[in-house]
Structures are given as structure tokens and as C-alpha cells.
Amino acid sequence: MRLLVTRPDEDAGGTIAALEAMGHEAIASPLLTIHPIADAEIPDEKWQAILITSANGARAAGAHPDFETIKFIPVFTVGTASAEAAREAGFASVTTAQGNVETLTALVVSRLDPSAGPLLHIAGSVIAGDLKGGLEQHGFQVERVTLYEAKVAGHLPEAACEALMSGAVDGVLFYSPRTAATFAALVKSAGLGAALKPVMAYCLSQPVAEALDGLPFRDVRVSEEPGQGALLSLIGN
Known part of the structure; x- marks a missing residue:
């Protein structure tokens, strides 16, 4: 799977390494600095x-x-x-x-x-x-x-925009309500809402998922526990 990682650069390295070890392709798309x-x-x-x-x-x-x-x-x-x-x-x-x-x-x-x-x-x-x-x-x-x-970022990272417009995204990982809300606002601003219809959202908690309300994801899945291991288990290999 090709997955957007919306975490800040300081946090994203471990997530990207874990996803790649699972056989996925991770696209760094930080929304906070x-x-x-x-x-x-x-x-x-x-x-x-x-x-x-x-x-x-x-x-x-x-x-x-x-x-x-x-x-x-x-x-x-x-x-x-x-x-x-x-x-x-x-x-x-x-x-x-x-x-x-x-x-x-x-x-x-x-x-x-x-x-x-x-x-x-x-x-x-x-x-x-x-x-x-x-x-x-x-x-x-x-x-x-x-x-x-x-x-918060003022616009979606270029890599995220290109991947969404080309249909090259299978899922997006969200770790905080603020990041999710920022993604929602920037996607709407960029007019890319329709590009999310085939995309899965993977959320660390229910408040994170609620911040995505109104976006047309194919499905929104919520981790049973607020930890990266539980979140990644939603994705699988």
C-alpha cells in the first residue's frame, strides 16, 4: 500500500521505517513543523x-x-x-x-x-x-x-498533492486531532476532496477521526489503543 504519513518530520522517521518494514510505501507529508x-x-x-x-x-x-x-x-x-x-x-x-x-x-x-x-x-x-x-x-x-x-502547514505538501491527484494513495495515517483538522482544511482548500473516495483513513483515536468529519474517505478506521503499534495493526501487511 501507498500511505501518506502526516506526522512532523521529527516523529515521522520511525513510522516510515515501520511501514516500509511491513512492505508498504510511505510518503512523508508533514502538516506540522x-x-x-x-x-x-x-x-x-x-x-x-x-x-x-x-x-x-x-x-x-x-x-x-x-x-x-x-x-x-x-x-x-x-x-x-x-x-x-x-x-x-x-x-x-x-x-x-x-x-x-x-x-x-x-x-x-x-x-x-x-x-x-x-x-x-x-x-x-x-x-x-x-x-x-x-x-x-x-x-x-x-x-x-x-x-x-x-x-500548521499553509498548504498540503507537494508530494501529498501529487499522490492524491494521481490516485497513488491507498491510505493516510493521522496521529492527532490537530493534524487531522489541518488535513481536512487543506484538502478542501485544494479542491481534492473527491480524490479521497478510494482512500482509507487510519486514526490513532476517536477524537482524531472526528476531526476528519465531512471528508469522503472510503472508510475511517480507529485504533483500539492510542499507540503506534495498534494503529499500524489496522493496516496489516
Whole structure:
């Protein structure tokens, strides 16, 4: 199969390699670009733990000038990809919730004590879910620091346009509601909606699928779990 991968370049490499190992052809079509905010200030606090909800957040933390001051603080991540990125960035202690914001909230509540100190949430400029609000309901103090910005593309990547217009796309992979919504807007703007009729959409979660509402995909399939392994299992060999 020929599949569009809509992830940012920083995240797409592993996905493309996995698809090629399965015998598919992957077409890189990033709809977001990641821009670290190097001058963002990380407050000097006695943090109980750090919460990371994306691989890009982990990478941005690792590249931050103050990383050495936080690298030994325990880290809790939303999923496997963010956990791997946190370890690669140099964090010494990483635990993953292997799910979404809700499972991360539950993990933190079960492992940490609100009275033991504040939590640092490393995030991007656009946030999915309300991790801070959910934890504050359980008495935790959470401070969010924005270390990167994810900017949406102004038009569909040329490779994606050419593949859709020529009928050379069998499916599109979507990992976030924002990416899916961006794809929907750009496809409509380019007048390529009809090109999606023979195309499958593979979505990481139900909110991702809902962001594609109105597009005439042949079918929209949703992963049973919010992880890349489960998403790729929808495609098969």
C-alpha cells in the first residue's frame, strides 16, 4: 500500500521505517513543523516530577539550556513514544502511562502525593486534553511550561498533492486531532476532496477521526489503543 504519513518530520522517521518494514510505501507529508522555544524559562522550583505529553516536548526539554537542572527529576510520560524520546533526551528516570492524558492523570494520582511538591508539565503551544485541570482536582499543583510551538502547514505538501491527484494513495495515517483538522482544511482548500473516495483513513483515536468529519474517505478506521503499534495493526501487511 501507498500511505501518506502526516506526522512532523521529527516523529515521522520511525513510522516510515515501520511501514516500509511491513512492505508498504510511505510518503512523508508533514502538516506540522516543530519550533523549540529556547528562551522559555523553566522556573527554579523543587519539582516533585515532570510530566511530558509528547515526544516533541521531551526533545525540546533535552535541548533546553537548563536541562541539566531537571534531568534527574522523575518523569511521567503519556505514552511509549514520549517515554523513548525522554530517555534519549537524557532523563534518568522515566515512567510511561502507555495511553492518553486520562491514563497519565490516573498514573500520577496513584504514584505521587500532592503534598510532596509541585509538578512541571512540559508542553507545546497547543495542548490536547486538560492534564493540569485533571490533576488539580486531586489537589496537585501543576505548572505548565511551553517549550515548543507546532505550526500548521499553509498548504498540503507537494508530494501529498501529487499522490492524491494521481490516485497513488491507498491510505493516510493521522496521529492527532490537530493534524487531522489541518488535513481536512487543506484538502478542501485544494479542491481534492473527491480524490479521497478510494482512500482509507487510519486514526490513532476517536477524537482524531472526528476531526476528519465531512471528508469522503472510503472508510475511517480507529485504533483500539492510542499507540503506534495498534494503529499500524489496522493496516496489516
